[in-house]
Amino acid sequence: MTAVDGLRxxxxxxxxxxxxxxxxxxxxxxxxxxxITLMSIGAGVQTSIEERIxxxxxxxxxxxxxxxxxxxxxxRTRGGGGGVxxxxxxxxxxxxxxxxxxxxxxxxxxxxxxxxxxxxGAVQASVQGVNExxxxxxxxxxxxxxxxxxxxxxxxxxxxxxxxxxxxxLFPNGDAVGETVRLNTQPFTIVGVLASDGGSSFQxxxxxxxxxxxxxxxxxxxxxxSAGDDVVSSIVVQLVDESDATVAxxxxxxxxxxxxxxxxxxxxxxxxxxxDQIETISEVTDTMTLFLxxxxxxxxxVGGIGIMNIMLVSVTERTREIGIRxxxxxxxxxxxxxxxxxxxxxxxxxxxxxxxxxxxxSLGLNELGAGAEQPTGGGGARGNPFAGGLVTTxxxxxxxxxxxxxxxxxxxxxxxxxxxxxxxxxxxxxRYE
Amino acid sequence: xxxxxxxxxxTIDVVGLTKTYQMGDVKVxxxxxVTFTIDPGEMVAIxxxxxxxxxxxxxLLGCLDSPTEGSYRLxxxxxxxxxxxxxxxxxxxxxxxxxxxxxxxxxxTAREQVELPLMYAxxxxxxxxxxxxxxxxxxxxxxxxxxxxxxxxxxxxxxxxRALVTRPQLLLADEPTGNLDTASADEIxxxxxxxxxxxxxxxxxxxxxxxxxxxxxxxxxxRDGLVEKDEVMT
Numbered sequence: 001m002t003a004v005d006g007l008r009x010x011x012x013x014x015x016x017x018x019x020x021x022x023x024x025x026x027x028x029x030x031x032x033x034x035x036i037t038l039m040s041i042g043a044g045v046q047t048s049i050e051e052r053i054x055x056x057x058x059x060x061x062x063x064x065x066x067x068x069x070x071x072x073x074x075x076r077t078r079g080g081g082g083g084v085x086x087x088x089x090x091x092x093x094x095x096x097x098x099x100x101x102x103x104x105x106x107x108x109x110x111x112x113x114x115x116x117x118x119x120x121g122a123v124q125a126s127v128q129g130v131n132e133x134x135x136x137x138x139x140x141x142x143x144x145x146x147x148x149x150x151x152x153x154x155x156x157x158x159x160x161x162x163x164x165x166x167x168x169x170l171f172p173n174g175d176a177v178g179e180t181v182r183l184n185t186q187p188f189t190i191v192g193v194l195a196s197d198g199g200s201s202f203q204x205x206x207x208x209x210x211x212x213x214x215x216x217x218x219x220x221x222x223x224x225x226s227a228g229d230d231v232v233s234s235i236v237v238q239l240v241d242e243s244d245a246t247v248a249x250x251x252x253x254x255x256x257x258x259x260x261x262x263x264x265x266x267x268x269x270x271x272x273x274x275x276d277q278i279e280t281i282s283e284v285t286d287t288m289t290l291f292l293x294x295x296x297x298x299x300x301x302v303g304g305i306g307i308m309n310i311m312l313v314s315v316t317e318r319t320r321e322i323g324i325r326x327x328x329x330x331x332x333x334x335x336x337x338x339x340x341x342x343x344x345x346x347x348x349x350x351x352x353x354x355x356x357x358x359x360x361x362s363l364g365l366n367e368l369g370a371g372a373e374q375p376t377g378g379g380g381a382r383g384n385p386f387a388g389g390l391v392t393t394x395x396x397x398x399x400x401x402x403x404x405x406x407x408x409x410x411x412x413x414x415x416x417x418x419x420x421x422x423x424x425x426x427x428x429x430x431r432y433e
Numbered sequence: 434x435x436x437x438x439x440x441x442x443x444t445i446d447v448v449g450l451t452k453t454y455q456m457g458d459v460k461v462x463x464x465x466x467v468t469f470t471i472d473p474g475e476m477v478a479i480x481x482x483x484x485x486x487x488x489x490x491x492x493l494l495g496c497l498d499s500p501t502e503g504s505y506r507l508x509x510x511x512x513x514x515x516x517x518x519x520x521x522x523x524x525x526x527x528x529x530x531x532x533x534x535x536x537x538x539x540x541x542t543a544r545e546q547v548e549l550p551l552m553y554a555x556x557x558x559x560x561x562x563x564x565x566x567x568x569x570x571x572x573x574x575x576x577x578x579x580x581x582x583x584x585x586x587x588x589x590x591x592x593x594x595r596a597l598v599t600r601p602q603l604l605l606a607d608e609p610t611g612n613l614d615t616a617s618a619d620e621i622x623x624x625x626x627x628x629x630x631x632x633x634x635x636x637x638x639x640x641x642x643x644x645x646x647x648x649x650x651x652x653x654x655x656r657d658g659l660v661e662k663d664e665v666m667t
Contacts, residue, residue: 005552016540324536327497328550328595329525331518426497430536 010341013314021346024310028350028409029357031300032402036358038296039398041365042289044391049281055139058274059242061251063087063235063258065269086268088229089213094261095235100253102246105133105238108213110231112221116162116209117182118170125166127183127209129216129232137238140205145177145192148212152191156214160188164196165206183209184220247273293398297405303350304409311343311417322421323429336422343414344407351406355399362392442509444603444635445471445494450503451658452489463489465658466503473602474633476626478646481655487639488607490655494637495528495605496520508602525554529596529634531625533608535588537580543567543591544576550599566594570624586617593624597634604628606638610645622648 014021065087092108107130114127132150135142148159160183167176167190176190194205211220217230225231237254239246251271258269315322322335452464464486471477481487492498493505496512499520505512508527512520530536537546547563556562567576570590580588589609596604606625610618626648629636638649646652647666654662 002555012540320536321538324538325549325553326521327495327524327530327536329521329553329599331521331553333518334553427492430497430532 006337006341007345009338010345013318013338013342014345017314020310024306024346025350025353027303027306028300028347028406029303029354031296031303032351032354032406033358033361034296034299035293035402035405036355036394036398037361037365037392038292039289040358040362040392040394042285042292043393043395043398044362044366046282046285046289047393048391049285050278053274053278053281059239060137060274061237061239061247061254061271062273062277063091063237063254063269063271065233067267067270085223085225085231086262086264087232087235088225088227089217089232090229091258091261092232092235095237095254095257098253098257100250100257102239102250102253103237104240105137106235107131107133107137108232108235109134110213110216110221110223110233111208112216114183114209114220116166116170117185118179120172121170123166123169125163125207125209127160127211127216127220129211129213129220131213133238134210137236141195141197143193143195144175145190147192147210153212153214156212156218158186158188158215158219159191159211161192161194161210162190163194163204163206163208166209167193183211186219242274247275300402300405300409304347304413307343307346307410308413308417310346311339311414312420314342315339315417315421318421319424319429319432322424323426323432326424326426327430332422335424336418339418339421340411340414343418344410347406347410347413348403351403354406355402358402359394359399362394365392441473442506443470444473444475444508445469445637446504446506447494448504450490450493450500450505452486452493452498453501462658464493464500467655467658467660469653469660469663471635471637473635474629475651476629476636476649477638477651477653478649479637479639479653479655480641480643480646481661484657485655486658487655489658491605491607491637491639494603495530496523525550525599527602529593529599529601529604531589531592531596531604531606531609533611535580535585535592535612537588537591537595539581540579542577542579543572543583543594546580546591547594547598550595554599556599562598563594566598567591569597569628570594584617585613586620589613589617589621590624593621593628597628602635604634604636606636608639608641610640610642618645 065085087108089108092106095103096106109128109130111126111128113124116123116125131153132148134140135147140147142161143164145161147161148157151157152159160181162170162176162181170176170181171179176193179190180187181190182188188211196206197204213230213232217223223231237250239250251273254271255267259267262268325335447470448468450464450467451462454461454463467486467490479487479490489498493500494507496507496515497520500513507523510523512523515523524530538549541549544560544563544567547566548559551559551562564573564576567573570593572587572590572594575583575587575591578587580591583591589612604625609621609625613621622645625636625638628634636649638645640646649666651663651665653660654664
């Protein structure tokens with residue numbers, strides 16, 4: 001018996017029971033489509049987060065207070081309770097003054113939640129204290145007006161640059177630039193409005209406001225450590241390039257400098273690159289994707305059990321047919337391969353259909369996501385990668401994986417019914433009614 | 434046992450064949466030691482009341498089952514202790530079956546039914562050989578019909594074509610006319626007889642009907658798992 005014969009025999013049997021075949025197929029289709037869709041959602045989330053980070057520039061190093069604890073993938077505070085207060089604006093100044101080669105710009109930042117009041121509205125928003133290099137370092141685009149100047153930073157002026165959404169909320173009727181707004185009851189002049197960056201994505205600035213760091217530390221939200229230095233939550237350093245060598249050298253220089261400044265036995269800060277950050281996030285999203293895939297994988301398993309069930313029924317129903325085939329000379333492997341081909345054909349057919357449907361759903365979600373990606377207006381969710389529709393990324397791996405798994409499922413769940421069929425004794429099978 | 438003559442070996446040579454079934458706690462002795470030989474080209478009828486062991490004998494002769502004791506040489510080849518697949522191979526190459534209930538596969542055309550053994554044999558020119566076999570049994574105009582579209586007599590002729598297509602030495606017909614009306618039964622028996630005479634196919638048929646048995650030149654009667662009478666008809 002040739003392979004072509006085997007296929008013909010199997011497809012005849014499948015065609016003879018179209019509804020049953022279709023329903024069995026459906027189990028596989030749903031499983032595979034779920035795997036493809038969920039994995040593409042996971043990959044999409046990962047891609048969009050990574051893109052955001054890249055957009056912000058990959059030639060950045062960021063210094064954070066506290067020590068990175070890899071066991072938890074997060075930051076562990078030194079000494080319990082309260083915020084970590086080991087990083088100061090003076091540290092940033094020291095790094096700037098040290099003239100470390102490879103550094104082009106540097107800023108320190110800290111944020112607090114401020115309340116804005118304008119004649120037309122009152123809004124709570126995150127206020128970040130930075131310096132004049134911020135827009136250049138973070139690729140933040142100014143919509144109208146300008147970012148505050150080095151002079152403003154120097155003099156701790158009461159100036160503020162606000163995000164697009166914030167501007168609309170505070171001044172719904174027109175240009176906010178040049179207007180005065182009360183921030184924590186103090187009058188501030190709005191010198192610029194940032195261009196909208198999508199409004200709904202990870203690390204969006206649309207709902208934020210920016211003031212010179214000295215303004216924040218002296219007028220709005222003072223926070224000093226025991227030495228009387230201004231506590232900051234991060235120092236961001238822009239490098240001349242993103243090569244590993246530059247990153248490593250600058251990182252080492254900063255670490256040495258801060259270690260000597262802090263005069264502590266243990267390192268109380270962490271210098272991380274964007275690559276580190278992407279890696280951390282990838283770990284999380286990889287786990288999420290894997291989890292989603294595993295959940296979908298369970299439905300594949302259920303589909304496989306469905307195949308086995310229907311194959312067992314089919315073997316019982318066709319006992320007499322098997323007896324006839326054996327009587328006229330079919331060997332065990334002929335019967336075995338007949339039923340195996342049937343099982344694999346169902347699982348593989350279901351797998352193929354599932355891939356098509358899964359890819360279709362992923363593309364469809366992408367379309368919906370693209371539609372919702374437009375500025376949402378109002379106070380949309382901030383920094384939430386799921387807001388505004390799902391972005392999916394279809395990669396080859398889950399497709400190949402799903403197809404391979406569906407074939408394997410056909411083999412695994414087909415082998416028992418097939419071997420049962422092949423072992424039937426010819427005379428008993430012939431006598432079966 | 435040595436064959437010193439230049440005669441070909443008997444097609445069937447059984448010695449002391451027994452078959453015991455275990456039905457729960459009860460042992461059923463279906464065959465209790467049967468010995469006979471059938472020469473190439475013979476046409477033999479096996480008769481006997483139900484439970485006489487004739488069906489069991491047919492299953493053993495057809496290599497569908499293995500004896501509990503005794504030896505069976507088919508066409509000079511000892512089939513004792515052969516594996517299931519080896520027995521399948523012997524059925525494929527040497528034996529054609531015709532059953533009382535036709536045993537055709539549903540939803541398959543006559544031609545496909547006849548091609549089936551050729552498929553398992555991996556033979557070439559299956560379509561031509563199947564059509565030729567169907568023509569031999571007078572069904573050249575019914576090759577694309579499925580069993581439900583054929584009369585009982587026609588179905589049995591498809592089964593005969595299927596049995597013949599591999600050119601077996603032995604044709605085993607288990608009550609081939611049992612489900613047929615008299616006219617169809619005569620046609621089938623004519624065809625079997627003709628094949629036996631023209632092609633020299635050794636033919637064994639199990640039957641209840643004396644009329645059918647008389648077509649054979651030899652009748653073996655079974656009773657209680659033993660050969661009661663083995664007579665050549667004149």
